[in-house]
Amino acid sequence: MNKITYNPGVVNKIVKKPLIFLKKILPDIFFKSLLSFIHTVYKFIKRYIYLISFLSKYFFLSKEKKIKCMFVFKLFPFTMGGSKALENAFDMIRYVDENKIEGGIVECGVAEGGTSAIMALTNRISNFPTRNLYLFDSFEGLPSPTSEDFLNGKTGDFIRPLDKGDCLGKIEDVKYLLFEKLKLNVSKIKLVKGWFQDTIPIFKFSEKIAVLRLDGDWYDSTKIPLENFFGNISVGGVIIIDDYATCYGSRKAVDEFISNISSKPELKPDGRGGAWFIKKA
Ligand SMILES: C[S@@+](CC[C@H](N)C(=O)[O-])C[C@H]1O[C@@H](n2cnc3c(N)ncnc32)[C@H](O)[C@@H]1O
Numbered sequence: 001m002n003k004i005t006y007n008p009g010v011v012n013k014i015v016k017k018p019l020i021f022l023k024k025i026l027p028d029i030f031f032k033s034l035l036s037f038i039h040t041v042y043k044f045i046k047r048y049i050y051l052i053s054f055l056s057k058y059f060f061l062s063k064e065k066k067i068k069c070m071f072v073f074k075l076f077p078f079t080m081g082g083s084k085a086l087e088n089a090f091d092m093i094r095y096v097d098e099n100k101i102e103g104g105i106v107e108c109g110v111a112e113g114g115t116s117a118i119m120a121l122t123n124r125i126s127n128f129p130t131r132n133l134y135l136f137d138s139f140e141g142l143p144s145p146t147s148e149d150f151l152n153g154k155t156g157d158f159i160r161p162l163d164k165g166d167c168l169g170k171i172e173d174v175k176y177l178l179f180e181k182l183k184l185n186v187s188k189i190k191l192v193k194g195w196f197q198d199t200i201p202i203f204k205f206s207e208k209i210a211v212l213r214l215d216g217d218w219y220d221s222t223k224i225p226l227e228n229f230f231g232n233i234s235v236g237g238v239i240i241i242d243d244y245a246t247c248y249g250s251r252k253a254v255d256e257f258i259s260n261i262s263s264k265p266e267l268k269p270d271g272r273g274g275a276w277f278i279k280k281a
Pocket of ligand 1 (some may be wrong): 078079080081108109110111112113114116136137138139140141142143166167168169194195196197215216217220221
């Protein structure tokens, strides 16, 4: 058993109980609106706390760290994962670029596109040719969880169970972020819209994969890309599992997969509850 655990922040711990209570007494529609409002305010505050912390250390930071912090601040509104997930995505792209690991970048679970965008921006500032970016999502939000996702009646240690349609990112908004706002190269980015169950098994890469980022929350949404794409990942390439310690099904899919491959990779924490490992062979 590895030690990768979910460490909810202080605010999460404080608001969890009142929110569970409100969920019981409020009609669903009011509760969802309230939650969305709290989440927006929370993200706004966290983003500026991040900025203040960055500025307070500014003169002591390396050029690379300054760029990383600027990217994180810029993309914070477009991610559900927070600063640690963005920083980890930055670090993983730097690692594959510096080590000249061959292949494209793949994200399965894009939502509003924040982590996809930081990976593309990081590659753009590296001394390495522009990589292709393959982005898979329903762009209709999450599917329903299956029985594989539940442990003691819960799918994870969240304030509320995630429902079908949650974590929605619209494809038009992602395109606007990537191509209009960030001016990324359209010919290098492929958006694959649809359920992983339909799109992934038939998708053919014409190159290797350097980074596979899995952020689909559920068992099937983790297992399908792992099983279909693992063979295409370069040796030395990276697999990131954003929900390893937060979603029980995602962890189960990864643990089962690793137990069935001969090289036993070492899972490392991203500091928030996600994990990553390097493909050995
Ligand atoms: C937690 S969000 C991704 C967060 C994103 N990486 C970010 O930076 O904020 C999960 C995403 O996975 C997608 N997803 C999950 N399971 C899926 C499936 N089976 N097929 C297609 N999309 C799926 C959802 O539509 C949702 O956008």
